[in-house]
Amino acid sequence: MEKPLLSGETSGHRRPSGFTRRSDAITYGSSYQKAAALVDLAEDGLGLPEQILDQSSFQSSSNLYFIFTRVDIIWTLNYFALIILNFLEKPLWCAKYSVDSCRNRDYYYLGQLPYLTGEESIIYEGITLIILMIHTFFPISYEGFQIHWKSCLNRFKVICLIILVADFVVYALYLSLVAFDSLPFRLAPYIRVVFFILSIRELRSTIVILAGMLGTYLNVLALGLLFLLFSSWVAYVMFEDTEEGKTVFTSFGTTLYQMFILFTTSNNPDVWIPAYKASRWFCLFFVLYVLLGVYFVTNLILAVVYDSFKGQLVKQVSEMDQLRKSMLQKAFKLLDKSNVGFIRKDQCIQLFEELNKYRTLPKISREEFELIFDELDDSHDFKINLDEFTDLCNAIALRFQKEDTPSCLEKFPSFYHSSLSKGLKAFVRSRKFGYVISFILVVNLFAVIIETTLDIENNSAQKVWQEVEFVFGWIYVLEMALKVYSFGFENYWRDGQNRFDFLITWIIVIGETMTFISPQGLTFLSNGEWIRYLLLARVLRLVRILLYVKQYRAFVTTFLTLIPSLMPYLGMIFCVLCIYCTLGVQIFGGIVNAGNPYLEQTDLAEDDYLLFNFNDYPNGMVTLFNLVVLGNWQVWMQSYKELTGTFWTLVYFISFYLITVLLLFNLVIAFVLEAFFAEMDLESSENCEEENEFKKSDRCTFDSKNLALSAESSSFSELENTYSLENWLTSIRDDLVPIPNIQMKALCWLAVYSCSCSYQVELAAYGFGLFMVSKKLISPFFSGHCSFECSKSQSQRVDALLHHMLGAELNQPQCSNPSP
Numbered sequence: 001m002e003k004p005l006l007s008g009e010t011s012g013h014r015r016p017s018g019f020t021r022r023s024d025a026i027t028y029g030s031s032y033q034k035a036a037a038l039v040d041l042a043e044d045g046l047g048l049p050e051q052i053l054d055q056s057s058f059q060s061s062s063n064l065y066f067i068f069t070r071v072d073i074i075w076t077l078n079y080f081a082l083i084i085l086n087f088l089e090k091p092l093w094c095a096k097y098s099v100d101s102c103r104n105r106d107y108y109y110l111g112q113l114p115y116l117t118g119e120e121s122i123i124y125e126g127i128t129l130i131i132l133m134i135h136t137f138f139p140i141s142y143e144g145f146q147i148h149w150k151s152c153l154n155r156f157k158v159i160c161l162i163i164l165v166a167d168f169v170v171y172a173l174y175l176s177l178v179a180f181d182s183l184p185f186r187l188a189p190y191i192r193v194v195f196f197i198l199s200i201r202e203l204r205s206t207i208v209i210l211a212g213m214l215g216t217y218l219n220v221l222a223l224g225l226l227f228l229l230f231s232s233w234v235a236y237v238m239f240e241d242t243e244e245g246k247t248v249f250t251s252f253g254t255t256l257y258q259m260f261i262l263f264t265t266s267n268n269p270d271v272w273i274p275a276y277k278a279s280r281w282f283c284l285f286f287v288l289y290v291l292l293g294v295y296f297v298t299n300l301i302l303a304v305v306y307d308s309f310k311g312q313l314v315k316q317v318s319e320m321d322q323l324r325k326s327m328l329q330k331a332f333k334l335l336d337k338s339n340v341g342f343i344r345k346d347q348c349i350q351l352f353e354e355l356n357k358y359r360t361l362p363k364i365s366r367e368e369f370e371l372i373f374d375e376l377d378d379s380h381d382f383k384i385n386l387d388e389f390t391d392l393c394n395a396i397a398l399r400f401q402k403e404d405t406p407s408c409l410e411k412f413p414s415f416y417h418s419s420l421s422k423g424l425k426a427f428v429r430s431r432k433f434g435y436v437i438s439f440i441l442v443v444n445l446f447a448v449i450i451e452t453t454l455d456i457e458n459n460s461a462q463k464v465w466q467e468v469e470f471v472f473g474w475i476y477v478l479e480m481a482l483k484v485y486s487f488g489f490e491n492y493w494r495d496g497q498n499r500f501d502f503l504i505t506w507i508i509v510i511g512e513t514m515t516f517i518s519p520q521g522l523t524f525l526s527n528g529e530w531i532r533y534l535l536l537a538r539v540l541r542l543v544r545i546l547l548y549v550k551q552y553r554a555f556v557t558t559f560l561t562l563i564p565s566l567m568p569y570l571g572m573i574f575c576v577l578c579i580y581c582t583l584g585v586q587i588f589g590g591i592v593n594a595g596n597p598y599l600e601q602t603d604l605a606e607d608d609y610l611l612f613n614f615n616d617y618p619n620g621m622v623t624l625f626n627l628v629v630l631g632n633w634q635v636w637m638q639s640y641k642e643l644t645g646t647f648w649t650l651v652y653f654i655s656f657y658l659i660t661v662l663l664l665f666n667l668v669i670a671f672v673l674e675a676f677f678a679e680m681d682l683e684s685s686e687n688c689e690e691e692n693e694f695k696k697s698d699r700c701t702f703d704s705k706n707l708a709l710s711a712e713s714s715s716f717s718e719l720e721n722t723y724s725l726e727n728w729l730t731s732i733r734d735d736l737v738p739i740p741n742i743q744m745k746a747l748c749w750l751a752v753y754s755c756s757c758s759y760q761v762e763l764a765a766y767g768f769g770l771f772m773v774s775k776k777l778i779s780p781f782f783s784g785h786c787s788f789e790c791s792k793s794q795s796q797r798v799d800a801l802l803h804h805m806l807g808a809e810l811n812q813p814q815c816s817n818p819s820p
Contacts (some may be wrong), residue, residue, distance in 0.1 A: 032347075035055035035331040036354035042327035078131040079199045082192040083454040085124060086578060087617045090115040092183055093589035101590075102616075108593045109610050125188070129168055136161050151153045157198060164191045187768035189582040193575050202568035203318055210572070210663075211314070213308035217663060220304045224297050228263060231289050232256040239287065244275035257650070261634045262286070264657070286673035298662075305663065306670040307698050325390050331391045342383040356625065369701065389668070408487030428486040437479055444472045466512075473509040480505055558679040565675060569668050573660060577624045580656050582615035587652065591615075591643050609635060627653070628660055 005744055094102035101108065102115060105162040116124060136157050140148045148154050167188040174183040197203045236255040239245040249255040261267045275282040335343045335351065337391060352372065376388045409416040442472050451465035480502060482494050492498050546598060557764040592599060592613040604613075608630075627633045 012255070031334045031337065032350050032354045036351055038327050038331035038334070039355060040349075042324045042331070061142040061144075061168070064138075068138055068142070074131065075135045078128055078135070079129050079196050081124075082132075083196055083337075083578065085116075085121075085128065086189050087113060087621075088116045088124075088190060089121055089189075090117075091585055091589050091616050092186065093585075093615075095182065095208070096590060108590065108615050109613055109619070111616050113616075113618050114615075122172055122175065123533065125171075127167060129164065132164070133161060135262055136659070153198065153204075160191050160194055160198075163187055164195075167191070186587045190579055193578045197572075197575055200571070201753070203571050206568045206572045209309060209312040209316060212312040214479050217305050218302050221662075223659065227293065228256070228260060232259040235259060235285070239282075242275060242321040243278055244272065244282070246656035247274055248272075259289070260654070262290065264630055264661075265290065265294060265300075266630055266632060266634045298666075298769070301662065301668060302666045306667060309667055309671075327392045332386050341386045343389070345373060345382050345384075348384055373699065407485075409485070409488075415430065424482070425441075425486040428482045433482075440472070440475060444469075447472065470512045470783055473505070473512050476501070476505045477509055479655055490520065558676055561679050562672060564676055566668065566672065569664070569671065573628070573664050573668070576660055576664065577621060577628075578659075579618035580652075581614070581617055581624055583652065584620050585617060588614040588644070589616070589650075591640070596643070598643055602642055603635040604639040604681075607635055608641075609634070612636070624656070627656060630661065630667060633657070 090102055102110065105112070136154075140153070164187075166187055171183065171188070174180060197207060232252065232255045236245075236249055236252050239249050248258060258267065258271050262271050269276070269286070272282065272286045275286070332343070335347055373384075376384050376391060377387055407416070414419065435602060447465060447468050451462055451469060454462035454465060480498075483498065492504075592604065592610060592615060599610070604610055612619065612626055614620045614623060622635065627636065632651070637650060640653075641647065641649040
C-alpha cells in the first residue's frame, strides 16, 4: 500500500498517551507538552515566575498554580460582587436622622434598589472578604514569600486587604452598638473599587498608561489655568462699573467661577446677557473667549494628552509583544533540539495536538491543523522557522469556516436530491429569499406599531391585529423549517443569527398559542406584555438589512469591533464614577430631603432635579452620569454649594470635571475617532483582498510546467486554460487525462478540488485516506490561488486594530541617548 501523501494526517493515526493537564506537562512532560504549555502562557500573559523553573519544588509549585487558575471564575465573580455590594449597602447617613429614615424613600428622594440589612451586609461582605483573602495569599504557596513580596502589585494588594479587614471590623462593631454609636465614613467602598481595578489586567494597564501621562496632563492643564486666570481678570476689570459687574462678576473669585463654567459652555449665553443688554459690542469678548477656550485650548489639551496617551500605549504594546515573543522563542527551542533553526511539519502537528489537551486558547480541530500550519509557513518550504513560529498565537486564534455537515435528509437521496428539492434549496440559499423575509419583517414592523397603538387606545380592533401577529409567527416558523431543510440543522445552528431567530420564534409562537388557548392570561407563557417585547426583539432582525449595503456593513463591523477595544477605558470611567459616588454619598448624603427649608431656593428644586442626588449609590451614579455629559452640571455644583454653605464643595465637582470629562471622556472620544478610521482601513484592505481572491478563484488555471514536473507535460499543455472545474474533475477521475503516477493524480485532485474552497477530499479510490487541502501546497501549481475563508477572534481583532493604529510608532526605531 502506498504511503500517504501528507504524513500524519490519516484518520486512523493513533494518538500517543499524554498528560491531560498543563501542570503535568510543565512538571514532567515531553518537550512537546512543555512547549504547548509555554505557548499557552504566551497567550495568557501570565504564568509561573521564571525563578521557580530552576527550583526543586517546581513540581508542587506548578500543581498549586494550576489549581489556582482553574477556579478563576470564582475570583472574577467575587470582584463583581464587591462592586454590587456598594449599590446594596444602606447609606451611613440614615442613622443621623432616625432609625427608619431610609425607609421613607419619597421623603429623601431615594432610589428603588433594596438595601441590605445590617446582618445581611455583614454576611455578604464577610464571604467576599474571605474569598478575597484566599485569592490574595494563595499565590504565596507556589511563588514563595520572597518572590511574591517583590511584586509591587502584591504588596499593594496586601495593604489594601489590611485596610479592608480593619474597616470590616469597625463596621461590625458599629452595627453591634458595643463600641460607638456613629460612623461618619467607611474606606471599604473605595478599596473594593481598587481591588476591582487590580483584578482586571486591562484596567491595570489603563491605570499604568494614565499614570505615565499624568505629568504631561498637569503641564497642559496649567496652561489652561493660565488662560482662565487671565481671561477672568480681563473680564473682572472690563465689567467693573457695568451691570454685568454689579450682578454677575461681583468679585474676582466669582468672576473666575463664572468664567470657568462658561469655559464648559454650560451657562452660555445666560452669564453675559446683562453685558449684552448694556452694549452689543460686549459680545465680542465673550464670543472670542468661547472660541479660544472651547475650540482651541480644550482641543490643545486633548491633542497633547492623546499624544502622550499614544506614547504610553505604544510602550505597553511593545512590551507585551516582546513578552509573547520571548515565551514563544523558549517553546521553539524546546522543539528544535538539534538547533537546525526550524521545526518540521510533523512536529507542529504534534504540538497542535498537545495544545488541545491543556491550553486555554480556543480548541483546534484536526481539520484545522493543516490550515494553521499554512498560516505559519510563509516561505512555503514546509518548515517553520523562528520568525514564523512567533506568529503562532495569532494563527491559532483564527476561526476557519467549517465545511458544511451533511443533512440527515441525505439518507433519502431520491427525495432530497430531486429536481424540485434542489430548486427549493437553491431558492432558500439565495439572496432573494433573504429579501422576501426582510420584506415580511418590514410589514411585521408596521403591524406591531398598529397593534401597540390600538392597545394603548384600548381599541377593540387590537384583537384582529393580534391574530395577524399570530399568522406572522407561523410564517417565521415556516422560514426556520425551510432553512433547516436546506442547510441541515447543524449548519443552521452554527450561525448565531439563526440561533437567535430560532429561540425568539418558538417562544413567541408558544406564547401566542397559549394566549389563544387561555385568553384570560392565566399562564406565564400567555403574558401579552412580554410577548410584545419579544415581537420588538424579532423586528430587530431588520438591522441585518444594513448588511446588504456595503457602506453600512463596514460601519456595523467597525462598531462591533470598537466595543471590546473601548471596554478598558469605559471601565476606567465607571470605576472613577464609583469612587466619586462613594465620596458624594458620604459628603452630601441626606441633604436633599423634603424637610430641608433651603432646598426650595436652589436650582435643583426649580428644575425638578431632586431625584438626581447623592442620597444613595444608585441615584449618585445617575447624577454623576449627568455631570459627565455636562447636562446643566453647574446646577448641581451651585445647589450643593448653597446647601453645604462651603466653597470646598466646588473642589468635588471641578475635580470630577477635570478627571472624567476633560481627561478620560475626551480621551475615549479621540481613541474612537482614530480607532474607527484604523478599523475602516483594515476593513477596506480585507475587502480588497477578498475581491482579489474571488477574482483569482473565478479563473483557477494550472501551471502545467510546475505540475507535470518530470512527467510528460504535453497533455497538460493541451488542456491548460481549456477545461472547467467540472471537466477537470471528471477527466482526472475517469483517467481521460494521462497522469503518470497515482501520487500526481492525487495532487491534481487536491489542486482542482481546492478551487471549490472545500476542505476535504476523499481519495479512497486511489488507496489514500482523508486528505486536507493545503492552500500553500496547491498555490505553486496555479496562476491564481484559492484561499480558505477564515475570521479573526475578538481578542485577535483588537490586537490587530491596536497594531494598525500604532504601526508608525511601533516601527519607529528607539533613540538611544549618546554616552557622555
